[in-house]
Structures are given as C-alpha cells and as structure tokens.
Amino acid sequence: MTNERALLERTAEIAARYLDTLDTRPIRADADYDAMLAAVDRPVPEEGLDPADVIEELARLAEPGLVAMGSGRYYGFVIGGALPSSLAADWLVSAWDQNTGLAQVTPAASALEAVTGRWVLELLGLPAHSSFAFVTGCQMAHVTSLAAARHAQYDRIGYDLPARGLAGAPPLRVVVGGKRHVTLTRALQLLGIGAEQEVVVPVDDQGRMRVELLADILAGDDAPTIVCLQAGEVNTGTFDDLATGIAVAHDVGAWVHVDGAFGLWAATSPGLAHLVAGHADADSWATDAHKWLNVPYDCGIAICAHPLMHAAAMEYAAPYLDVAKAAERDPMGFSPEFSRRARSLPAWAAIRALGRRGVAAMIESSCASARGIAEGLVAIPGCELLNDVVLNQVLVRFEDDARTSAIVAAVQQEGEAWMSPTVWDDRAAIRISVSCWRTDEDDVRRTVAAFARAAVAY
Structure with missing residues (x-):
C-alpha cells in the first residue's frame, strides 16, 4: 500500500x-x-x-523545461505568481478533491465560494447584488459574461434564445475597441458571434477606445447591442473612459461588458481607483485572480450585475439533479462547467492572508516596480518608452525592429529576466508586465542591468 x-x-x-x-x-x-x-x-x-x-x-x-514564472523577474504575458497562502490552499483543494457544483454535495467549498465572491465584489467596488462565477480564466469569464449579455439582449427584444437558438435570430451587434484582447474575440466566436457582427472603434496612441465616437456609432441602429470596454490594455496598461462609454451605451439600451483581466484590480487601491471611475455602472465584468491576486492557475472570475440573466444563460436543471433550495447558491448555476474544482478557495486564502490593505499594497508595489523599470530603461541609449506607465505595464523599443528583437532575445537567453516581445503600431516592441508579489527593488535593478548588458552587446 x-x-x-x-x-x-x-x-x-x-x-x-x-x-x-x-x-x-x-x-x-x-x-x-x-x-x-x-x-x-x-x-x-x-x-x-x-x-x-x-x-x-x-x-x-x-x-x-520549467520556466520560473513565479519569480519576481518574470514579466511575460501578465502572469502573476502564487502567494504562499494561495499555493498552500491549492494543495488542500487537490487533496480534498471536491467537485464544486452543487451546494448540497460540497457545502464547505460552496459556502467558501459564496463568501469569496462577495469579498471580490467588495474589493473591486462592484454592486453587492452581482452574481459571479469562478472559471478557468478570463477567456471563460468573457464567455460566461457575454453569454449572459447575449441572453439579456435577446430577451429585451422578446426573442426566446434558449428555445429558438441562434439560427434565424435577429442580428446582434458587438462594439469593440481596436486594441481589444484576443480572448474577447475568441469568446465571441465561441458564442456564435462572428467578425462581421463586430463594430470596431478606433483607439488613441495608448490603445484607449475613442469613446467620443461611440454615440454616432451606436445611433441609427436598433439591433441588440453589446459594448465591450477595456480596463487595462495588455501592452500599455491604459484604460478606456469607462464612465463615458457606459453612459453612452446605456442611453441606447446596450449591454456593457468590461474586460478587466488585470486592470480591474486597480479598483482595490485608493491611489489607482480613479483609473476605473464609473466601472460599477457596467453590466458585466471579467477578470483573473491568477494574474494580480496571485493565486495558482487557474482562476478567472465572471461577474454580472443581472443575476437572473446570468443564471438563465447558464441553465442547469436536469431530472437527476437535486437543484438547491433558494437559500443555497449552486456554483454550477453561474458557471459553464458542471465538474469544477474548488478554485475559489485559493482566492479566499489570498484575500484572508492579505486583507484589503494588503491587496492594495501588492497592486501598488507592482505599479511602483513598473515605474522603476521604465525609469531605468529610458536611461539606456536608444531605448524609447512608448506608453504612459499608468499601471503595471511598460512598453519600450529601441531604434529599429532588428535591434529591439535582438535585445529582448538576449535578455531572455541570459536568463536574468524574461519579458514578452510584442508589436505596437506595426513596430517591434518589448512588453514588461509586473504582476508578481515577489518583485522588489532588487528585481528592478537586476532587470534594468540585464537590458543594459544586452544594449551594449547589440
């Protein structure tokens, strides 16, 4: 044995x-x-x-073949580390092996999820009545939230989507920014919403949707509409004008979904909350706990201000299910998954260990490190800062594509730090995403020094 x-x-x-x-x-x-x-x-x-x-x-x-993604000098793809509390809780989740679908089957995990969701709503400054689902990542958080949006918009015009399906449904219009994240597009495709149904709004030099164009774009078309705004552009970290965009969209009855994969966590910091001003008036939001809350993969969160529409889109009744009483919250009632691990528990542990002040301090520390890296890099000859460092993203390039690519490859190969090459406005660039709780001043110094060495060599 x-x-x-x-x-x-x-x-x-x-x-x-x-x-x-x-x-x-x-x-x-x-x-x-x-x-x-x-x-x-x-x-x-x-x-x-x-x-x-x-x-x-x-x-x-x-x-x-292991990459040190939990290091304070891993800056690729906005991947957070794992706090000790969340890592330990994740081990317990695997040991307990609870299939967190029905509250009556797993009362401990389901109750903890209900509390964790409420804590997240409070931390992010979102309406207390909102529903939520802990899913695999922001990709599925988009799918879940946009499924609720699709259901609500068809319900508003009297079209019974669950009964009649998409075949023959009235056209649905989705308004997106020119720098939307690929996961949003993939989510729309998974929901049967194609590129021809997208209306793309131009963006400014930082990737912000030009919301001053939104009213004219929305006017003159009474098709059911979803407007997708962004809290934290993945290269620059910048935010759409959420307050204005939401107000304009709601004037014509559109549903507003906010992609806040990492940027939504700015709401936890008194010094950064202005970046998400007005965000609580949206209809749905998507974010990741495995990014800036620093819990192990995987943990995305879908949030919806209209719980009835959310639940209707995730209908789960079946003869063999003992559907929970009204006083109980079945996690599967708000998630696309029946079988699901208790991924909310590491998030509970992270929030319990940090508290409100600790979460804010973690977010602020990442942003301070990003500013420190940006300041160090612009002192290197030939390095150009491409973004306003408003959050945790630093976007730089060198004189031309060839040198930019050579320098980022050299830094990656040396192994002192790792960051992502990217393309910004059709030019090669380097994206540095600071989202790990371990990143400190020494990591900033070592990262800048690695770039300085690469710049001398190339």
Whole structure:
C-alpha cells in the first residue's frame, strides 16, 4: 500500500526546493519544446511504477523545461505568481478533491465560494447584488459574461434564445475597441458571434477606445447591442473612459461588458481607483485572480450585475439533479462547467492572508516596480518608452525592429529576466508586465542591468 503521508511529504520537499531556487535559477527554460518532447515521448508503459518513483521521475523529467514564472523577474504575458497562502490552499483543494457544483454535495467549498465572491465584489467596488462565477480564466469569464449579455439582449427584444437558438435570430451587434484582447474575440466566436457582427472603434496612441465616437456609432441602429470596454490594455496598461462609454451605451439600451483581466484590480487601491471611475455602472465584468491576486492557475472570475440573466444563460436543471433550495447558491448555476474544482478557495486564502490593505499594497508595489523599470530603461541609449506607465505595464523599443528583437532575445537567453516581445503600431516592441508579489527593488535593478548588458552587446 502506498504511504500517502511520505509521498506527500516528499512532494512538498521537491516543491519547496523549486521555490527556493526562484531567486537564482534562470528565468527561461534550459530545454525547448522539441527537446522536452524528445525526453518524455515514449509508449504507454506496460507496467506501473511506485507512486514515489513516479513523482521523482516527473520532477527529473520536467526540470529542464520549467520556466520560473513565479519569480519576481518574470514579466511575460501578465502572469502573476502564487502567494504562499494561495499555493498552500491549492494543495488542500487537490487533496480534498471536491467537485464544486452543487451546494448540497460540497457545502464547505460552496459556502467558501459564496463568501469569496462577495469579498471580490467588495474589493473591486462592484454592486453587492452581482452574481459571479469562478472559471478557468478570463477567456471563460468573457464567455460566461457575454453569454449572459447575449441572453439579456435577446430577451429585451422578446426573442426566446434558449428555445429558438441562434439560427434565424435577429442580428446582434458587438462594439469593440481596436486594441481589444484576443480572448474577447475568441469568446465571441465561441458564442456564435462572428467578425462581421463586430463594430470596431478606433483607439488613441495608448490603445484607449475613442469613446467620443461611440454615440454616432451606436445611433441609427436598433439591433441588440453589446459594448465591450477595456480596463487595462495588455501592452500599455491604459484604460478606456469607462464612465463615458457606459453612459453612452446605456442611453441606447446596450449591454456593457468590461474586460478587466488585470486592470480591474486597480479598483482595490485608493491611489489607482480613479483609473476605473464609473466601472460599477457596467453590466458585466471579467477578470483573473491568477494574474494580480496571485493565486495558482487557474482562476478567472465572471461577474454580472443581472443575476437572473446570468443564471438563465447558464441553465442547469436536469431530472437527476437535486437543484438547491433558494437559500443555497449552486456554483454550477453561474458557471459553464458542471465538474469544477474548488478554485475559489485559493482566492479566499489570498484575500484572508492579505486583507484589503494588503491587496492594495501588492497592486501598488507592482505599479511602483513598473515605474522603476521604465525609469531605468529610458536611461539606456536608444531605448524609447512608448506608453504612459499608468499601471503595471511598460512598453519600450529601441531604434529599429532588428535591434529591439535582438535585445529582448538576449535578455531572455541570459536568463536574468524574461519579458514578452510584442508589436505596437506595426513596430517591434518589448512588453514588461509586473504582476508578481515577489518583485522588489532588487528585481528592478537586476532587470534594468540585464537590458543594459544586452544594449551594449547589440
């Protein structure tokens, strides 16, 4: 019989050893995908292996291909780290193995999710009556929120979408900004809303939707409409004028959805909350806890100011389900998933460990680090800052595409820090996203120094 305690203790030892190396190990992986595939690709084993040996083999095989995403010097793709409290809670989630769908089946996890959702609403300054769902990420948070939007807009004109489906449905119009995130487009496609139904609004030099154009765009068309605004452009970190955009959209009966994958967390900071002014008047929001709340992957959050529309879009009644009483909240009633792990519990642990003040301090610290990196980089000859550093995003480039690409590749290869190459206004650029709780002044110094070395070499 497997000694589960010994197995878990050894697993914890391997995990702790990895975490202990985050400050010194290269941020990049030592082996690329092809090398890793060559190392692990083998036939299905005919015979089993002792679980302890399986874990040792897994750790040994994976080690060369691991990227130090939890490091304070990993700045790629707005990926947060994992707070100790949220990591430990995530281990418990796996050990408890609760399928958090029905409240009567998993009362502890379901009750904790209800409280965690309320805490999130309070932290983000969103209406207390809003419904919410903890999903895999912002991609599915968009799908969930926009499904509610689609249902509500068709319901408003008397079209029974659940009964009649999309075939033959009146045209639906979706208004988006020119710099919307790809996950928003993918969510629309998953919901049967194609590119020809999108109306794209031009943006300014920072990626903000030009909301002064919105009234004219919305006028003269009575099609059911969804307007998608952005809180935190993924390259510049900038915000659409949410208050104006929401007011204009609501004047014509449009539903307003806010993509706040990371930027919505600015609402937790007294010094940054002005960036999301008016956001609470929207109809739905999407964000990620595995970005700036620093919980382990995966944890997105869909939030809706119209719980009845949200629940109707996620209808889950079936003869074999003991649907919960009105006083109980079934998590699956607001999520596209029936089977779902208790991913809200690491978020509960993060908020419980930090408190309101600690969450705000974590967000503010990331923004201060971003400003410090920007200040250090612009002192390097040839480096141009492309954005106003209003949040946690730094966007830079060097004199031309070739040098820009060479420098970011050199920094990545050195392993001292890792950030994403990107394209901004058809030119190569470098995007630095600061969203890990570990990032401190020493990480800022080491990051700037890595760029300085690369700039000398190229």
